């Protein structure tokens with residue numbers, strides 16, 4: 091089954107998508123991760139996206155849809171995907187419906203992670219990630235068992251994102267409310283929306299999500 095995770099920056103989309111991937115054998119597709127890989131590789135799309143991402147604005151629909159289309163065409167996606175950070179505009183949502191119709195599967199469930207904006211700055215400014223395996227951590231809310239050492243892979247190289255600073259977060263939240271929040275009613279009107287209280291602790295959010303996804307897969 092194909093699932094969409096909706097929610098503002100810091101809502102926990104990446105954290106929960108990785109847990110769902112392990113639990114249900116689905117593939118996590120994060121357009122943020124795909125774009126950061128394109129920036130690091132210096133591709134044409136990456137060069138166009140870099141400054142836009144650093145400003146906290148949305149990368150153009152054309153670039154993001156092209157990147158997602160290529161990734162969705164890879165064979166591992168046939169077992170079902172968890173879309174994390176896509177779609178973010180109505181144009182992207184309509185393009186996604188078209189891409190999935192081509193392979194004969196629609197969106198089974200779109201899950202909105204509901205949070206207070208005010209808490210998101212603290213979540214994002216404390217975030218860091220393992221450079222070895224991509225596992226996400228937080229200075230206060232999710233610390234490794236042994237300080238500085240990744241629980242998953244034993245790696246010690248931790249990274250912080252260039253756009254995880256207070257000013258950029260404010261712009262990312264504005265972009266979310268202006269361009270992405272309308273997708274909640276887009277999916278509600280299609281009868282596939284579920285809402286989850288994502289202010290709860292990570293494990294509690296995961297339990298709620300598992301119950302929803304178990305019915306959808």
Ligand code: AP5
Pocket residue numbers: 097098099100101102103104105106120121122123125142143144146147148149150151154174175176177178182213214216217218226227228229231232262288289290291292295
């Ligand atoms: P992207 O990488 O998608 O970033 P984002 O949407 O801003 O989301 P985040 O990764 O910041 O947050 P998250 O919800 O995954 O939270 P996380 O789980 O890490 O996009 C980056 C940029 O790329 C965009 O600004 C745009 O420019 C571009 N882009 C990407 N996709 C695009 C598209 N489709 N169209 C156009 N442009 C696009 O959690 C955050 C922190 O909180 C972590 O430290 C975590 O440990 C902690 N945490 C998680 N859950 C909880 C909890 N329940 N309680 C306490 N702490 C928690």
Ligand code: ZN
Pocket residue numbers: 220221222223224225240241242243244245
């Ligand atoms: Zn790791």
